[in-house]
Amino acid sequence: MSQSPDQSGSASGQGEIKTREAQAPAPISFEAQILALLPQLRRYSRSLTRSDMESEDLLQDCVEKALAHRAQWRGSNFKSWAYRIMTNLHLNALRSKARRPSVGIEEAEVLTAGAGPGDPLEKNHLVKALETLPKEARAVLMLVVVEGYAYREVADMLEIPVGTVMSRLSRARQTLREKMREENVIPLRRPK
Secondary structure (H helix, E strand, O other), rough: OOHEEEEEHHHHHHHHHHHHHHHOOOOOHHHHHHHHHHHHHHHHHHHHHOOOOHHHHHHHHHHHHHHOHHHOOHHHOOOHHHHHHHHHHHHHHHHHHOOOOOOHHHHHHHHHHHOOOOOOOOOOHHHHHHHOOOHHHHHHHHHHHHHHOOOHHHHHHOOEEEEEHHHHHHHHHHHHHHHHHOOOOOOOOOOO
């Protein structure tokens, strides 16, 4: 028994649709997106807090808040949304510390025991120079230079104009250049 051209065409057309549906990638789950973003969020939290302990706390708070408020995510740019959560949590923590200043355990030990021999890594000129940057400039520098985000993406994450991103980045780079020149023991020579 042979099929008419219309019947065979519709049967093969349905087969093609089912094949295309089977080949289409499944949408990535919310949890999988968070897991994929963890290394970048960890670097960003470390750049904001400059402390391993505080950066892990900030990272955990960020992930917890993202999971708790997953209904608020609109599905447009997950990275930007997660970075914004982390930035807001960090700024809120800074405001809270400013209202209630306290001395941490590490600082209290230094006050009572006195300063021991310096850690060679701590004397790294670049780290010192980065620590002198204002937190806004450091955040922009880390997002653009280390994380590789475009100016527009950083502007969206931090909710500032693109021009502000560019000016903060420019000032941060200039400050780093000057600090590195000041701290340089051996003058740099240009190749001949």
